[in-house]
Amino acid sequence: MNVEITDLTRRFGRTTAVSGIDLQAGPGVVGLLGPNGAGKTSLLRVMATAIPPTSGRIRLLDRDPGRYGPRQEIRRRLGYLPQNLGYYPGFTVAEFVEYFALLKEVPARRVRAAVAAAVERVQLADRSAARLRTLSGGMLRRVGIAQAIVNEPELLLLDEPTAGLDPEQRVAFRSLLRGIGRSATVVVSTHLVEDVAAACSEVVVMDLGQVVFRGTPPELEARGQAHGVGDAPLERGYSAVLSGSRS
Amino acid sequence: MIAPPGLRAWQPSGSAGRWFVPAAARLMRLELRHNAMPCLLPLAIALFGVLTYRKTLAMPPLWYVRVDDTQSGLVLDFATSVAGAAAWMGSREARRRVTDLLETVARPRFTRLLASWAATSCWAVAGCVLCLAAVYWATSLRASWGGPLWWPAAVVVASMPAFAALGFGAGVLVPSRFTAPVVTIATFFVVALSTELIVGSQSYWQVSPVVSAAWDVGADPGVATFYPYLPDLSIAQLMFLAGLTVAVVAAATGLPRVSGSRRLRVAAAVASTAGLLTAGTAVDLAGTGTLNAHGMIVIPALHDAADDRPLQFTPVCSRTAIPVCLNPAYAVYLPAAASALGPVLSEIAGLPGAPVRVIQSGTTYQQGPANEVLISLAGPVVSGRPPVYRLLLPDQLGGLQLSPGQLTGVLRAGTDPSVIASVVGDGPGASAAQRAVAAALLLAAREPYRALAAGTVSGVLAPGTPVRQSVPSRGRRVAGAGQGLIPAPVFAAALRFTALPASARHAWLVRNLAALRAGRITLARLP
Numbered sequence: 194m195n196v197e198i199t200d201l202t203r204r205f206g207r208t209t210a211v212s213g214i215d216l217q218a219g220p221g222v223v224g225l226l227g228p229n230g231a232g233k234t235s236l237l238r239v240m241a242t243a244i245p246p247t248s249g250r251i252r253l254l255d256r257d258p259g260r261y262g263p264r265q266e267i268r269r270r271l272g273y274l275p276q277n278l279g280y281y282p283g284f285t286v287a288e289f290v291e292y293f294a295l296l297k298e299v300p301a302r303r304v305r306a307a308v309a310a311a312v313e314r315v316q317l318a319d320r321s322a323a324r325l326r327t328l329s330g331g332m333l334r335r336v337g338i339a340q341a342i343v344n345e346p347e348l349l350l351l352d353e354p355t356a357g358l359d360p361e362q363r364v365a366f367r368s369l370l371r372g373i374g375r376s377a378t379v380v381v382s383t384h385l386v387e388d389v390a391a392a393c394s395e396v397v398v399m400d401l402g403q404v405v406f407r408g409t410p411p412e413l414e415a416r417g418q419a420h421g422v423g424d425a426p427l428e429r430g431y432s433a434v435l436s437g438s439r440s
Numbered sequence: 441m442i443a444p445p446g447l448r449a450w451q452p453s454g455s456a457g458r459w460f461v462p463a464a465a466r467l468m469r470l471e472l473r474h475n476a477m478p479c480l481l482p483l484a485i486a487l488f489g490v491l492t493y494r495k496t497l498a499m500p501p502l503w504y505v506r507v508d509d510t511q512s513g514l515v516l517d518f519a520t521s522v523a524g525a526a527a528w529m530g531s532r533e534a535r536r537r538v539t540d541l542l543e544t545v546a547r548p549r550f551t552r553l554l555a556s557w558a559a560t561s562c563w564a565v566a567g568c569v570l571c572l573a574a575v576y577w578a579t580s581l582r583a584s585w586g587g588p589l590w591w592p593a594a595v596v597v598a599s600m601p602a603f604a605a606l607g608f609g610a611g612v613l614v615p616s617r618f619t620a621p622v623v624t625i626a627t628f629f630v631v632a633l634s635t636e637l638i639v640g641s642q643s644y645w646q647v648s649p650v651v652s653a654a655w656d657v658g659a660d661p662g663v664a665t666f667y668p669y670l671p672d673l674s675i676a677q678l679m680f681l682a683g684l685t686v687a688v689v690a691a692a693t694g695l696p697r698v699s700g701s702r703r704l705r706v707a708a709a710v711a712s713t714a715g716l717l718t719a720g721t722a723v724d725l726a727g728t729g730t731l732n733a734h735g736m737i738v739i740p741a742l743h744d745a746a747d748d749r750p751l752q753f754t755p756v757c758s759r760t761a762i763p764v765c766l767n768p769a770y771a772v773y774l775p776a777a778a779s780a781l782g783p784v785l786s787e788i789a790g791l792p793g794a795p796v797r798v799i800q801s802g803t804t805y806q807q808g809p810a811n812e813v814l815i816s817l818a819g820p821v822v823s824g825r826p827p828v829y830r831l832l833l834p835d836q837l838g839g840l841q842l843s844p845g846q847l848t849g850v851l852r853a854g855t856d857p858s859v860i861a862s863v864v865g866d867g868p869g870a871s872a873a874q875r876a877v878a879a880a881l882l883l884a885a886r887e888p889y890r891a892l893a894a895g896t897v898s899g900v901l902a903p904g905t906p907v908r909q910s911v912p913s914r915g916r917r918v919a920g921a922g923q924g925l926i927p928a929p930v931f932a933a934a935l936r937f938t939a940l941p942a943s944a945r946h947a948w949l950v951r952n953l954a955a956l957r958a959g960r961i962t963l964a965r966l967p
Contacts (some may be wrong), residue, residue, distance in 0.1 A: 242544055261701045261702065271544060278541070279537030293541075301462035301465075372936075
């Protein structure tokens with residue numbers, strides 16, 4: 194298992210963002226669904242080793258992120274796209290991705306090729322020399338994805354990756370996710386159930402800091418068969434799960 | 441989007457350290473390309489050009505004078521820009537909201553912050569070296585003696601990483617878009633006003649890199665010409681700057697919990713402490729500095745006694761009746777000095793007791809109360825057998841630097857009468873005949889009469905008299921002009937003596953100079 198989480202809790206002051214979550218994930222694409230404030234981003238940040246858990250046990254890539262050495266090993270194998278991507282406007286696309294390749298300790302002799310491949314995979318090769326300040330929101334999101342995958346991660350954590358992408362790019366992005374998910378664990382936090390339906394092999398629905406559903410997309414769809422809210426089967430399943438958890 | 445490769449082409453491992461050097465080079469290249477300092481370098485260089493370079497090149501081509509002035513000016517010109525740019529770079533991650541993303545990368549925070557600070561420092565040092573090169577090159581073209589002084593240059597260069605560290609530390613610790621402007625303004629005031637706190641030569645503030653020498657003496661041409669340049673203060677400043685840099689960089693980049701491993705943070709704490717101790721020691725050493733007799737700061741713990749020996753040099757001499765010999769560093773002034781003194785020296789050449797040579801001498805410096813420094817000729821005006829007249833050029837006394845033309849005028853008004861007085865015995869208590877002969881010789885040398893009237897004939901440069909007080913200042917010399925200072929009978933006798941043929945005048949002096957000096961010749965006995 195690349196992700197093993199047991200009874201994980203994360204609090205910010207008096208607010209409990211994640212409460213006693215258990216989660217295991219191997220290679221494949223895991224969709225993380227949930228309403229605003231469900232704790233998706235906090236869970237991803239804990240998994241990204243950006244913040245430590247308040248309590249509980251977490252092992253990533255069969256290592257303990259609580260210890261410095263293993264944490265560094267995890268980070269070398271980790272890709273992370275935060276919800277709000279910060280960036281340096283003066284950097285070009287290639288430079289920004291190269292910057293992260295270097296910080297992720299991609300061997301120097303491989304950096305150039307890794308950057309070129311990552312930029313190519315998000316279809317920005319023709320804009321690799323463009324400064325970030327000149328890019329649209331969707332392009333910036335793709336730059337964020339490029340930096341996340343530049344080290345060919347074994348664990349890829351993406352927080353709202355398709356926000357700002359046009360439909361054509363989203364289709365291409367789902368294809369990319371499926372490809373990466375064949376050998377790595379990809380956790381995608383999203384509001385868009387169609388992304389989950391198209392790309393994920395497993396779905397986790399969170400609400401109020403807890404996991405309220407875990408299964409495959411067809412299983413989630415099945416939960417919605419008797420529920421009328423939502424346009425798509427998966428949306429109806431999602432609504433049914435949330436309604437069930439709150440009742 | 442294309443499909444990903446099935447297997448990664450490389451395996452990350454804990455031995456990533458072996459890739460550190462090329463990776464660090466690539467990281468540095470990125471940081472150098474995207475640093476704020478290149479945007480501010482033109483401003484800093486322009487400030488240097490307008491404020492420092494022009495002023496420095498207007499100074500005499502003496503290494504010490506120019507380098508001393510350059511150190512103070514260059515540090516002031518660059519400090520604000522460097523600190524501001526570094527603060528901007530230090531606050532970059534938080535301003536750009538990249539912190540969350542960067543905390544998940546493998547390479548420690550310490551590494552990337554260090555690269556950012558190093559890039560800022562590199563640009564600042566490069567700009568600084570460019571400016572220093574301009575001054576050193578221009579000086580090398582005109583300096584007639586001596587070599588470049590590297591200690592002040594080292595202090596200037598070392599101050600750049602230090603200011604970068606201070607600014608960067610502020611940016612890291614207080615990341616805001618307002619940090620950089622606040623740091624810029626604060627740096628200007630701290631650097632500029634720090635020198636105001638220097639009182640006397642024993643001041644801790646001398647450790648400031650703006651202070652290039654004894655603050656109350658400044659860029660004085662009399663310093664480091666006859667005696668070696670003392671690096672004591674520069675060494676203390678380098679210690680301070682190095683310690684400060686290490687302490688601040690280590691504290692800002694390595695101490696926080698997120699910076700890296702426990703071992704790295706312990707190392708940062710040790711480095712920071714060591715840096716602080718070094719900087720504190722340097723401040724303490726600077727406080728023990730005292731102004732020595734040669735116009736430089738001596739720090740006993742750092743002083744090399746070998747530096748107290750006078751410099752050996754071959755003077756450059758004029759072809760006047762009595763040679764005028766200057767330190768080779770002052771060779772540019774020789775024509776002016778020869779032109780000013782030559783006529784008078786022709787009048788007294790060959791007289792009994794007349795100097796066989798006029799030699800430029802060094803000055804002696806004495807710290808007075810508060811910020812006053814007394815500068816005077818080291819030793820008597822006339823000494824040795826055969827006698828040698830020891831000349832002090834006005835530039836050696838501090839204050840304004842003179843052009844060769846200005847120097848001629850000042851020497852005619854001040855030194856000519858003094859040279860004559862040393863031969864005929866003019867001075868306090870001199871007889872009327874002595875005064876008349878002295879005046880006559882000056883007149884014969886076509887010296888303007890106002891030089892007599894300024895009162896400079898009597899008693900100037902008497903042995904042991906502080907020169908600053910005895911040499912008439914430019915203002916007093918003109919302001920004190922008036923014919924009433926010399927009584928009419930004395931002046932009439934002077935005119936009468938001047939009217940004699942030069943050979944007759946000379947012959948009379950050869951016969952009667954001893955009696956004249958003894959006061960046995962009256963005004964009536966003058967031919």
